[in-house]
Amino acid sequence: MHGARIGxxxxxxxxxxxxxxxxxxxxxxxxxxxxxxxxxxxxxxxASTNTLAADAxxxxxxxxxxxxxxxxxxxxxxxxxxxxxxxxYLRVAPQLRTGLGGGVExxxxxxxxxxxxxxxxxxxxxxxxxxxxxxQNRDSNPKGAFAVAATNDAGVTVWSVERRGLELLDIPLxxxxxLTSARxxxxxxxxxxxxxxxxxxxxxYGNGEVDYAAGVLLEHHLGGASFxxxxxxxxxxxxxxxxxxxxxxxxxTSMGLAAELPLCNELSALAQVEFETSTLRDLDLPVASRDQxxxxxxxxWHCGERWAVELAFGEDLQSYVSPDFTAWLGFTTxxxxxxTWVLP
Numbered sequence: 195m196h197g198a199r200i201g202x203x204x205x206x207x208x209x210x211x212x213x214x215x216x217x218x219x220x221x222x223x224x225x226x227x228x229x230x231x232x233x234x235x236x237x238x239x240x241a242s243t244n245t246l247a248a249d250a251x252x253x254x255x256x257x258x259x260x261x262x263x264x265x266x267x268x269x270x271x272x273x274x275x276x277x278x279x280x281x282x283y284l285r286v287a288p289q290l291r292t293g294l295g296g297g298v299e300x301x302x303x304x305x306x307x308x309x310x311x312x313x314x315x316x317x318x319x320x321x322x323x324x325x326x327x328x329x330q331n332r333d334s335n336p337k338g339a340f341a342v343a344a345t346n347d348a349g350v351t352v353w354s355v356e357r358r359g360l361e362l363l364d365i366p367l368x369x370x371x372x373l374t375s376a377r378x379x380x381x382x383x384x385x386x387x388x389x390x391x392x393x394x395x396x397x398x399y400g401n402g403e404v405d406y407a408a409g410v411l412l413e414h415h416l417g418g419a420s421f422x423x424x425x426x427x428x429x430x431x432x433x434x435x436x437x438x439x440x441x442x443x444x445x446x447t448s449m450g451l452a453a454e455l456p457l458c459n460e461l462s463a464l465a466q467v468e469f470e471t472s473t474l475r476d477l478d479l480p481v482a483s484r485d486q487x488x489x490x491x492x493x494x495w496h497c498g499e500r501w502a503v504e505l506a507f508g509e510d511l512q513s514y515v516s517p518d519f520t521a522w523l524g525f526t527t528x529x530x531x532x533x534t535w536v537l538p
Contacts, residue, residue: 403431
C-alpha cells in the first residue's frame, strides 16, 4: 500500500510536469550537511552547469535550521573516547555570483551561525514516535540543552562548539567553468574553490586554515525534468586546539544527485541526495566516523519576474550520524542592476 501511494504521487508529478509548455530549469538547491564539524570544511554548493554571462549577477540568501542530537562512546571503564551533539544550529548565508565571460563565473558567500538549546525537542520526540524512528533516548535527556564535543581515548577534548548568539563562519569562494551546455546534451562544468579562515577555531566555528576543493558538475534534461550530479574533494584544515590535542580533521569527499521537476510555470519540485565522508573519522567512533547521507525534498516558487523562494527539508538516511532534521529556506532576489541580474 505504501509503495502504491508513492507510485501514485510520482505519477501525479509527472502528469503535472507534462502540462508545462516551456519548463525553466534553475538548478538544484545549494543545500549542505549541517553537522557542525562538516561546516568547518569547505563545501562547494550543488549547482547547475550553466554559468552566468559576462557582467551578469545573481544574489541569494539561505537559512538552514537543524536539530542536533547524537551521542556515543567507546566501551570500557575510565577515560574513553566519546562524541556528543545536542542542540540546534542556524546557518545564514548571503551569496553573490558574477559572470566573467567565456563560460566562467565566480561566487562567494558570507555565512553566520547561531547556536542554541532550541525549541524543537518536544516536536521531534513526537515526530519520531509517530513514524517509529529511533531517537536515542532523546525523551529521557534534558530539553533545551546545548553541547557539542568530541574526546579521545585519554578523555581529552579534541574538538567542541561553544554556544554563541552570532558567529562568523569561514568564507568560501569558488570559480566555475562551463565546458558543455545541457541544452545540447550533457552539461559539464568544472570548478575549484578555497575557504578563508574567518571563523573562530577556538569556539568551533572554523578550522583556522585555508581549505581547497575541486569538483565536477553534470546536468542533463530529459523530457520535462532536469537531473544534476556533482562530485568534489576538499583538502581540510585542522583547528589548532584539535591539532594541539593530537587530532587531525580528515579530508572530505562528497557526491550528490538531484532532480528538478517543473509543476507549472511558477513552481518546481526538487529532490536531492548527497553522500559525504566524515571529517571526524579519525576519531574512530561510529557516531562520529561513519559516512553521511542526506535526503532533501523541496520546492522553488517564482513569486515574480525578479525573485524566487525555495523551501526544503533534510533528513539523514544514515542512522546515528547526521543532524536529525533540517529546515531550509532560500531567497533569490535581484534588488538592483549592475550589468544584468538573473535568476540562478
